Structures are given as structure tokens and as C-alpha cells.
Amino acid sequence: MSEVVLKMHNIIKDFPGVRALNNVNFEARSGELLALMGENGAGKSTLMKVLSGVWPYPTYEGDIYIKGDRKRFANTKEAEDAGIAIIYQELNLIPGLTVAENIFLDRQFVDRFGKIDWQRTYSEAQKLLDDLGITDFKPTDMVQNITVGKQQMVEIAKALSINAEILVLDEPTSALTDKEVKDLFRIIRKLKNDNVCMCYISHKMEEIEQIADRVVVLRDGQTIGDVTPIGDITLDQIIVRMVGRDIKDMFPKKQMERGAASLEVKNLSVSNPDVPGTYKVKNASFTAYKGEILGISGLMGAGRTELVEGIFGAYPQQSTGEVLLNGVKLDIKSPKDAIDSGIALLTEDRKALGLFLNESISFNTTISSLETVSSKILGIINESKERQIVGEYVRQLGVKTPSIDTLIGTLSGGNQQKVVLGKWLNSKPEVFILDEPTRGIDIGAKVEIYKLLNYLVDQGVTVIMISSELPEILGMCDRILVLCDGVIVSDFERNKAKKETIMAYATGSAKGRAK
Amino acid sequence: MTDESNSASLTQPGASLGGGGSTGKENHILSFIKDNATLIALFALVIAFSFADDAFFTARNLSNLSRQVTIIGIIAVGMTMVILIAGIDLSVGSVVGLSAVVCTLLLQAGLSVWVAIPLTLLIVGGGIGLWNGYWVAKFNIPPFIITLGMLTIARGLALTLSGGSAIPVTDSVFPIFGGAYIPPMASGVVLGVFVILSVFSVFRQVQQNRQYGIAVNKRELITNALVLIGGFALAFYVFTGYRGIPMPVAIFAFIAFAGVYILNNTRFGRRLYALGGNEDAARLSGINVFKTKMTVYTTISVLAALSGILLASRLNGASPNLGIMFELDAIAAVVIGGTSLAGGSGRVGGTVIGALLIGVLNNGMSLLGVVTFYQLIIKGLIIILAVWFDVIQKRK
Ligand SMILES: Nc1ncnc2c1ncn2[C@@H]1O[C@H](COP(=O)(O)OP(=O)(O)OP(=O)(O)O)[C@@H](O)[C@H]1O
Ligand SMILES: [Mg+2]
Numbered sequence: 023m024s025e026v027v028l029k030m031h032n033i034i035k036d037f038p039g040v041r042a043l044n045n046v047n048f049e050a051r052s053g054e055l056l057a058l059m060g061e062n063g064a065g066k067s068t069l070m071k072v073l074s075g076v077w078p079y080p081t082y083e084g085d086i087y088i089k090g091d092r093k094r095f096a097n098t099k100e101a102e103d104a105g106i107a108i109i110y111q112e113l114n115l116i117p118g119l120t121v122a123e124n125i126f127l128d129r130q131f132v133d134r135f136g137k138i139d140w141q142r143t144y145s146e147a148q149k150l151l152d153d154l155g156i157t158d159f160k161p162t163d164m165v166q167n168i169t170v171g172k173q174q175m176v177e178i179a180k181a182l183s184i185n186a187e188i189l190v191l192d193e194p195t196s197a198l199t200d201k202e203v204k205d206l207f208r209i210i211r212k213l214k215n216d217n218v219c220m221c222y223i224s225h226k227m228e229e230i231e232q233i234a235d236r237v238v239v240l241r242d243g244q245t246i247g248d249v250t251p252i253g254d255i256t257l258d259q260i261i262v263r264m265v266g267r268d269i270k271d272m273f274p275k276k277q278m279e280r281g282a283a284s285l286e287v288k289n290l291s292v293s294n295p296d297v298p299g300t301y302k303v304k305n306a307s308f309t310a311y312k313g314e315i316l317g318i319s320g321l322m323g324a325g326r327t328e329l330v331e332g333i334f335g336a337y338p339q340q341s342t343g344e345v346l347l348n349g350v351k352l353d354i355k356s357p358k359d360a361i362d363s364g365i366a367l368l369t370e371d372r373k374a375l376g377l378f379l380n381e382s383i384s385f386n387t388t389i390s391s392l393e394t395v396s397s398k399i400l401g402i403i404n405e406s407k408e409r410q411i412v413g414e415y416v417r418q419l420g421v422k423t424p425s426i427d428t429l430i431g432t433l434s435g436g437n438q439q440k441v442v443l444g445k446w447l448n449s450k451p452e453v454f455i456l457d458e459p460t461r462g463i464d465i466g467a468k469v470e471i472y473k474l475l476n477y478l479v480d481q482g483v484t485v486i487m488i489s490s491e492l493p494e495i496l497g498m499c500d501r502i503l504v505l506c507d508g509v510i511v512s513d514f515e516r517n518k519a520k521k522e523t524i525m526a527y528a529t530g531s532a533k534g535r536a537k
Numbered sequence: 538m539t540d541e542s543n544s545a546s547l548t549q550p551g552a553s554l555g556g557g558g559s560t561g562k563e564n565h566i567l568s569f570i571k572d573n574a575t576l577i578a579l580f581a582l583v584i585a586f587s588f589a590d591d592a593f594f595t596a597r598n599l600s601n602l603s604r605q606v607t608i609i610g611i612i613a614v615g616m617t618m619v620i621l622i623a624g625i626d627l628s629v630g631s632v633v634g635l636s637a638v639v640c641t642l643l644l645q646a647g648l649s650v651w652v653a654i655p656l657t658l659l660i661v662g663g664g665i666g667l668w669n670g671y672w673v674a675k676f677n678i679p680p681f682i683i684t685l686g687m688l689t690i691a692r693g694l695a696l697t698l699s700g701g702s703a704i705p706v707t708d709s710v711f712p713i714f715g716g717a718y719i720p721p722m723a724s725g726v727v728l729g730v731f732v733i734l735s736v737f738s739v740f741r742q743v744q745q746n747r748q749y750g751i752a753v754n755k756r757e758l759i760t761n762a763l764v765l766i767g768g769f770a771l772a773f774y775v776f777t778g779y780r781g782i783p784m785p786v787a788i789f790a791f792i793a794f795a796g797v798y799i800l801n802n803t804r805f806g807r808r809l810y811a812l813g814g815n816e817d818a819a820r821l822s823g824i825n826v827f828k829t830k831m832t833v834y835t836t837i838s839v840l841a842a843l844s845g846i847l848l849a850s851r852l853n854g855a856s857p858n859l860g861i862m863f864e865l866d867a868i869a870a871v872v873i874g875g876t877s878l879a880g881g882s883g884r885v886g887g888t889v890i891g892a893l894l895i896g897v898l899n900n901g902m903s904l905l906g907v908v909t910f911y912q913l914i915i916k917g918l919i920i921i922l923a924v925w926f927d928v929i930q931k932r933k
Binding site: 334336356357358360361362367369374375376377378379380381385388389390391392393396400401402403405406409425427445449 | 745748749751802803804805807808810811814815817818819820821822823824825881882
């Protein structure tokens with residue numbers, strides 16, 4: 023059996039009002055991938071931040087042992103020197119620099135005069151990429167010109183360049199395409215062979231099955247059960263450890279009568295400002311009905327986000343076409359117009375487009391519907407009404423937080439998402455468009471969100487959901503549009519849709535518009 | 538998706554700074570000083586100047602000081618809003634000059650004060666504000682550039698309209714706005730009413746917090762109470778002891794209170810924080826970014842125009858050179874008051890303290906006979922120090 027390289031012992035970490043970690047114990051071995059599982063807010067990211075020196079000693083209690091030596095990191099640099107690298111889900115690369123420059127960011131090779139030795143920088147970077155078997159981009163490529171998946175590889179190369187023996191990956195696949203995930207897994211397998219110890223956080227159960235060697239579960243800041251080899255535990259048992267109960271029905275789909283046409287989109291095009299004459303979305307036409315959930319599927323970059331943002335009035339200058347609601351043509355020139363007409367859009371990029379990180383949960387919940395908590399004329403905010411409404415959403419959606427005055431930036435990713443959901447629910451939309459609503463959300467919360475969608479449909483809300491996860495699309499949607507290169511290539515009824523056919527259309531290998 | 542990197546950076550102690558202070562064993566006094574640094578600095582300055590010169594802590598001097606503060610203070614309230622939405626307005630000093638010139642010219646032309654003042658606010662304040670706002674909001678041109686341009690344009694207009702020379706005022710009503718006092722008796726009553734109102738509002742706040750189950754922060758409460766009591770005691774001493782509340786001080790107080798109220802309690806205020814915090818998210822949350830920016834830039838110009846009018850009224854005339862460099866003092870007041878130049882966070886209350894700090898510094902140093910050249914250097918250093926302190930404190 024391989025050597026134990028990492029041991030975290032009785033780790034306790036407090037934040038004002040929350041104990042994020044409460045006596046966490048686990049160990050990891052070289053050459054293995056240890057999956058760290060748990061609900062949103064369970065403390066996974068916090069644990070990894072303790073490990074990597076983001077939270078230095080003594081802001082936590084307990085001990086960290088690396089290869090048997092107790093370590094107390096004062097900062098991330100010391101952790102790096104001890105061979106620990108962490109890759110955050112939000113990548114930390116500098117877009118305007120090359121791949122090689124990013125890899126050796128603060129450790130450039132310089133000659134006697136302090137001038138950067140480009141030759142060496144590029145050749146060392148190339149060596150790292152070769153080691154990883156990466157051939158589809160070069161050290162001289164600009165980071166901003168390569169896809170997110172490849173940027174992730176750059177992060178890994180960077181981690182290897184410091185000779186990391188312990189590599190932490192916090193939800194690395196949530197923004198990757200299927201192919202990129204495959205590439206990542208290939209590299210992960212290679213790293214296992216090279217005896218690197220990896221701690222891997224993900225909410226995607228099927229990934230765990232594929233690449234984890236052992237798994238450890240956190241719940242409310244505590245380790246539940248021991249570190250368990252993946253062969254000795256079923257996914258269902260992991261889920262029970264995570265949420266404390268069985269989840270019987272992952273997709274609690276309720277069949278409903280299709281109602282009247284609600285949102286009609288006719289010939290919507292969104293031009294691509296970077297390349298004049300080309301389009302991100304071309305002549306999209308579809309109808310969403312009351313009483314059903316309309317799914318939009320497709321590969322990353324197929325134009326799904328641009329399609330719904332186009333409907334929402336996010337690009338008034340670039341989009342053409344018609345949007346009708348209940349048969350009435352809407353004149354949407356801005357998101358405000360869309361919201362006023364009863365459309366809500368939960369954006370895919372939560373951090374950049376959905377959140378006010380320095381503000382409270384309360385602020386974030388009411389910002390798009392301030393009218394509901396303020397006087398008509400002078401716009402004076404009724405604080406007690408606001409607290410009551412926000413408190414209600416926090417309770418309903420199960421947001422894990424000490425108070426509604428907590429800054430949203432301190433919440434775990436999944437809990438932030440719940441607040442954004444609350445924000446749009448409070449605008450009482452007639453059409454609710456959700457772009458990747460369950461990204462980064464734990465299993466239990468996913469089911470809650472599905473139930474919420476059912477409830478909304480039941481209430482007469484038209485729901486449109488974009489998702490990259492086919493099981494979710496197949497499990498929850500009544501009808502499925504598939505986008506490929508900005509064109510709606512097919513339109514499936516739920517019972518006629520299959521994973522393979524959807525993939526075939528999404529990748530462009532099947533053509534024509536199926537009905 | 539998790540927002541690891543950012544949630545880390547929000548509260549993450551700078552890597553090299555070592556331990557963060559969430560253990561609860563922190564030194565209370567130290568954290569008190571950190572939370573109220575500007576206020577303490579103000580307090581310390583007042584005490585230092587009082588010891589250094591007997592003439593400083595007199596009702597007469599402090600009354601003058603308060604009046605001096607108002608001109609910058611009024612602009613700084615508007616500047617808080619502009620900086621809150623991550624903007625800047627460099628043209629305010631020139632707007633002060635232009636509005637003083639326009640208003641006095643209108644009076645010379647025989648218009649009554651009641652026409653001349655609103656007209657100036659409308660034409661100079663409204664006009665320039667809308668112009669600035671339109672360029673910024675419609676074409677996304679950096680406000681630094683647009684208002685820098687306006688800084689020169691408005692000054693040029695003031696010089697052109699006045700022919701480069703001072704304009705006297707003969708109107709008998711006009712000097713009241715900048716020069717008159719609310720009689721001491723009435724001032725006492727006004728202050729008394731305010732005391733009752735603020736006691737009431739603090740009381741209500743505490744009660745509400747208890748109702749909402751928010752832990753009442755005792756230290757903050759005591760600080761607030763002390764500041765209120767001290768502030769009112771001082772105000773009583775100064776304004777009943779020397780001729781009453783100066784008119785411009787009353788106007789400034791009104792504007793400051795309105796500013797605090799608007800930012801804390803209205804939809805408009807919320808939108809400013811949202812816009813400054815994350816403009817894209819604000820737009821996608823249905824905020825009318827164009828309208829909000831237009832309103833903010835118009836507000837600050839109108840406030841600057843008002844300042845110009847009050848200044849002309851006090852001086853009983855205008856010169857085209859009024860208000861030069863006021864933009865810098867106003868920005869300094871805002872920044873010393875803790876508003877972030879990056880937008881999204883800040884308070885008018887802090888700005889008022891910042892303005893007072895600058896006022897005390899100016900006044901005290903002049904009393905002590907510090908050479909003007911040195912005054913400039915010291916003021917600059919203080920600004921840098923204040924911002925530095927703010928930065929390291931936020932990083933903790
Ligand atoms: N900087 C912080 N300040 C205050 N509280 C924090 C901070 N960071 C995390 N927390 C709290 O600690 C708890 C654990 O959060 P953490 O981010 O570790 O969860 P997680 O398991 O990574 O969840 P997710 O799956 O949603 O990413 C949460 O209750 C969170 O609100
Ligand atoms: Mg996390």
C-alpha cells in the first residue's frame with residue numbers, strides 16, 4: 023500500500039457565526055485520488071483552503087501532517103514549498119499573458135542581467151506540456167485564446183512546475199465540455215501513476231465512480247464515516263452519508279397538461295461583434311408552453327446562453343427578431359424591459375453576472391424587485407417587509423447561513439446559487455429562464471430545485487432550462503431543443519429523446535430538424 | 538460552480554500578513570480604533586489644536602470652521618454618490634465658479650433672487666450634469682476624461698461670461714443664504730428637536746434589531762451614542778454661543794441627512810450600491826443603468842452649483858476663479874471617509890467626517906500660522922495616510 027502523504031487531524035475552523043469545520047479527520051496516500059464529497063456549505067473548500075495556507079495557522083485548530091511532519095503554514099507560499107498546489111474552480115490565470123508566462127508566473131527564468139530567458143521559459147513549459155501529453159496548444163499561445171478546459175490544463179501544468187505532490191482540484195469540471203473532461207481524466211490517471219496525491223471535490227457522482235480511488239464525506243463540517251475505497255461503497259451509500267437520508271427519486275418529474283403558448287420566439291439572431299457578419303445565434307424560433315419545462319441542450323459554446331440572453335434584452339444592439347408573450351409582441355430593449363414584462367433570467371456566470379459579492383443576502387435577494395419591498399412613490403424601503411420576505415426565501419430554499427445580513431461572498435457556491443434563485447422568484451416571473459441552474463449544486467439541493475421547478479410549472483410559470491447535464495435535461499424537461507453552432511437543430515418531445523440522439527444533434531453529426 | 542477564489546479574497550488575510558482575526562480573542566481596543574479611525578483622528582486633531590492655540594476651541598472659530606466646511610461638504614455628498622458607482626467628477630470646482638458667475642450676472646441683470654438661484658441651479662447644475670452624465674452613461678466614456686474636459690470648459694465659460702473680472706452683488710436678499718444665521722434661540726430649539734429625533738431613531742433601531750433577532754452590537758451602539766451626544770453638545774456650545782446656526786450649515790446638514798437617508802433607505806440608494814458593486818449584474822437585475830448614472834451626475838452638478846451660489850452669497854460677489862481645486866478636497870473628503878474608489882461601498886456619514894477632518898486641518902493650521910506651502914504638504918500626507926489605513930484595515 024502506498025505511503026500516507028497527507029493527514030489532517032481534528033481540524034476546526036470558525037467563521038463569525040459559523041463553525042465551518044468541526045473536527046475533520048482524514049488521510050490521503052500518494053498516487054491516489056481521494057474524492058471529497060459533501061453538500062453545499064459542508065466545508066470542503068474551507069478544508070482545502072486550510073490545507074493550502076489560504077487560512078494560515080493559527081486561524082484554525084488542529085494539525086496538518088505532510089509525510090508525517092507537522093506543518094503550520096503561514097501563507098500559501100509555504101504550502102507550495104511543501105508541495106501542495108490547489109486549483110480553484112475560478113481559474114487564476116492572467117488572460118493577456120502566454121501559457122508559458124502563466125506557468126512560470128512568479129518564477130521566471132532570468133539571465134545574469136535579469137532579462138527573462140524566453141528560450142528556456144518556452145522550452146521548460148513545452149516539457150511540462152509534453153509530460154502531460156498535451157498537444158492541442160502551445161506554450162506561446164495567449165491564455166485568453168484557449169478554452170476553459172485548456173486553461174485548466176495550464177493550471178495543472180503550473181501545479182506540476184512546482185513539483186506538487188499533493189494537488190487539490192476544487193470542482194474542476196463544472197465548466198468543461200465532455201471532451202475536456204475526458205482529457206482531464208486522462209491527465210489525472212497519468213498523475214496517479216506519477217504518485218501524485220489528489221484531493222478532488224465535485225458534485226458529479228458519475229465522475230467519482232470513474233476516477234476516485236477512495237472517498238471521504240463531509241457533512242456540517244464533520245467527517246462522516248471513514249475514508250472508504252470506492253469499491254466498498256455504492257453511490258447511494260455516499261449520498262446517504264452526504265445528506266443524511268436516502269434520495270429515492272433523483273428526478274421527481276411531474277407530468278402536466280401542456281397549456282397555452284406562452285413565450286414565442288421568432289427568428290431571433292444574435293450577431294457576433296468580434297467577427298462581423300457571423301452570428302452567435304441564427305434565426306432561432308421556438309415556442310414555450312405553460313405547464314411544461316422546456317429544456318435547451320447543446321455543447322458549450324453552441325449559443326445557448328446567447329439565445330436566452332438575447333431574449334432577455336442583454337444585447338439590444340446585436341439582436342434581431344421577435345419575442346411574444348401570450349400572443350402579444352414585446353418590445354424588449356433591456357433586461358429591465360424583460361423583467362417588467364415578466365421574464366426572469368438566472369445567468370450561467372453567477373459571479374460575474376448574478377451576484378453583488380460585497381452585499382448581504384438580503385440585498386441580493388431584493389435587488390431585482392425592489393418595488394416589492396418599497397413604497398411606490400418615493401421608493402422608501404420597508405425594512406421589516408424586506409426582512410420578512412427575504413427570511414421566507416432563505417427558509418424555503420434552505421440557504422445555509424447564520425443570518426440574512428451575511429455577505430453573500432462568504433457563502434458556499436451552492437448557497438449563493440440558492441440566493442440568486444430567491445432573487446428571481448421574488449420578481450414573480452411569468453417566464454423563468456434558468457441557465458445551468460444546478461451547476462455546483464449538491465445532490466440534495468438539486469432535487470429541491472427540481473421540485474421547485476415542478477411547483478413553478480404548477481403555478482402557471484413557463485420554465486425554460488439550459489443544462490449541459492443530459493440526465494437532468496432528460497429527467498426533467500418535457501421538450502428539448504438542441505442547439506448546434508447557434509442554430510436550433512432539433513426539437514424533441516420528452517419520450518422520444520435519447521441521450522445518443524441528442525448528442526448526435528449537438529455535435530452536428532445528425533442534421534435537420536427532428537420533430 | 539463555487540466562487541472559491543473570490544470568497545477567499547474577500548476575507549482572506551493577505552498571504553504574508555499572517556493570522557486573521559476571527560478567533561474572538563482580538564484586542565478590543567485595537568479593533569475599536571480600526572473601526573473608527575477617521576473619527577478618532579478627527580477627535581485627536583481637535584484636541585491637539587485646542588491645546589496648541591487658545592483661539593481654536595472657541596464658539597466663534599468653530600462656527601466659522603463649520604461654515605467653511607459646508608462648501609466642500611455639499612459637493613462631497615454628491616461626490617460620494619458618484620464614487621459609489623465607481624465614477625468620478627472632476628468638474629465640480631469649475632461648476633462652482635461658473636454657477637457663482639452666472640448667478641451674480643443674473644442678479645446684476647435685475648432678476649430677483651428667487652428666480653436667479655433656481656435658474657442657475659437648473660442651467661448650470663442641471664445642464665452640465667446632464668451633459669457629463671450623457672457622455673458617461675450613453676457612450677461609456679470614462680468619467681475621468683469627460684469631467685476633466687468639463688473642468689476646463691466650465692472654467693472657460695466662467696472666465697468668458699465674467700470677462701475675467703469679479704462681479705459684485707448689490708441685491709439685499711442674496712447675502713442671506715451664505716452669510717446669515719438662524720438666531721441662537723431658534724437654533725437651540727432646532728438642535729433640541731434634532732436631539733429628540735435622533736434619540737428616537739437610535740431607540741427604534743435597537744428595538745427593531747431586537748425584533749429581527751440581530752445581535753445588538755453594544756460597542757457600535759455606545760460609539761454612536763457618544764458621537765451623537767458629543768456632536769450635539771458641541772453644536773449647542775458653538776451655535777448658541779456665537780450668533781446661531783449659519784445658514785449654509787443648516788443647508789449642508791439638510792443635504793447630508795438627505796444623502797444618508799437616500800443611500801440607506803431608498804430604491805435609488807440600493808441601485809447605486811448595486812451599480813458600483815457589479816455593473817453587469819446590476820443591468821441584468823433590471824436596473825436602468827443609464828437613468829441611474831444620469832441622475833447621479835446631475836445631482837452632483839446641481840450640488841456643486843448650489844455650493845457656488847452659497848459661496849458667492851457669502852462673498853457678496855463672484856470671481857471666475859472661485860472653486861479652483863475644490864474637486865480634490867471633495868474627493869479627499871469622500872476617500873478619507875472610507876468610500877472605496879473602486880465603487881460599491883461607502884457612506885455619506887463617513888464623508889461628512891472626512892470633510893470635517895479636512896476643515897479642521899485647514900482651519901487649525903491657518904490659526905497656528907503654518908505656512909500655506911507646508912499646509913498643502915501636510916494635507917496631502919494625511920490623505921495618503923487615511924487611505925493607506927483604510928486599505929490595510931480592509932485587508933484584515
Ligand atoms: N470567508 C468566509 N467567511 C465566513 N464564512 C465562510 C467563509 N468561507 C466559508 N464560509 C462558511 O463556511 C461554510 C463552509 O463553506 P465551504 O465554502 O467550505 O463549503 P463547500 O463544502 O465548499 O460548499 P460548496 O459545495 O457549495 O462549494 C459555509 O457555511 C460558508 O458560509
Ligand atoms: Mg466549495
